[in-house]
Amino acid sequence: MVAASRAKERYLFKRKLEDIEAAEGRGTELVTLYVPPGKQVSEVTSYLRNELSQSSNIKSKPTRKNVMSAIESIMSRLKTFKRVPEQGLAFFVGHRQSGADQTEMVSHVVEPPEAVPTFLYRCDSRFYTDPLREMLREKDVYALVVIDRSEATLGLLRGKRIELIKNVQSLVPSKHSKGGQSARRFERLIEQAAHEFFVKVGNLMTEAYLDLGDLKGILVGGPGYTKDFFVEKEYVHHELRKKVVDTFDTGYADESGLRELMEKAKEALSDLDLMREKKIIQAFLDEVKQPDGGLAVYGETEVRRTLEIGAIDTLLISEALRKTRLEVTCPNCGYSGEMTTLNGEPGNCPECESDLSVVEASDMVEELHEMAERLGTKVELISGDSEEGSLFWRAFGGLGGILRYRVS
Ligand code: ZN
8 A cells, every 4th residue: 555645655656747748849949958966956057058159040930039048047046056956857948839839937856766867958849748758657666486395585676676675595406316215204304495595585574565655566487386386375475465466487496587577577566556546446346335335435525524523544635626615715705715616716705795815725636535544544545547436536526535443
């Protein structure tokens, strides 16, 4: 289960990306700049100074003007940094189309959650966000285990990066009986040694993976039947066993086997996110179908009511939900309250019909997230990429919950 705060962080980053990606220039006049960590600010400035003089050759006068002002804007933002931050920087600056014949300056400076890989300058009619999109994808952590009777290797998969944790060799003798010993006795010794080796690997897995809060799943590989035997017989801690995605054939059980395992599991992994989403929605629908409504709640009023008293175990929110939560007061009669709107407009006072004023406005997904975090409620953001996810959006308005207990 993804921790609520991390899921929120990820959501906010995704929203920011959507904002950036929505901008469109009239010409090729939106400037994207990625600066990796370790780059000198002065180096970047002189690069931009050069781009600035190049862009004075642009034929179209409005484009030239917009490109030059974007570059100048980046240069002045850059001055506020003594050095490039730990993970680098990304700039998205330019004039986007805002009406039939109008443009509006947009400017985003992003300190990304992961290191910017390479220096990049681009001027186009759209901002270039692929490197940031990549970071969004790279958050998932999987355990990798390859095992046969002679050795085992444990690792972690973070996005596309493999980290080796440990390689252990077994003491299981190969199956050639030595002269003098009875074959049956030798067989028993082998099985005993194999058993001890599997116990040891199981313990290493517990040590390495059990406390990883964000572990999404465990992939097990290796040549032959050993890996399946290892998973089926209870060598893996029961909490970890629930997370085993599948077993995959690999040629080796050493470090190279980890890479092979990742390649083999690719398809299974891309289905996994959707599977997870399907399962959650299915659990929700199963409750809805109960004659007494089961443990499901939906509709904003009902969800808020049960969330506030801490009765919701898992809160389900569609990422497509775009609403604003307002805290409002009436300057005329002193009324105060909260409301949800689509357009962020507070409207009129329910008491005296005067125009309400906004005390605080927040994105509703974010606001619900914060409330859930305070109350120890799990949050699942539903993408809508699965059939179930889009049904949840259409039929339930993208907001629902599974209760811990029935609430009257
Ligand atoms: Zn009023």
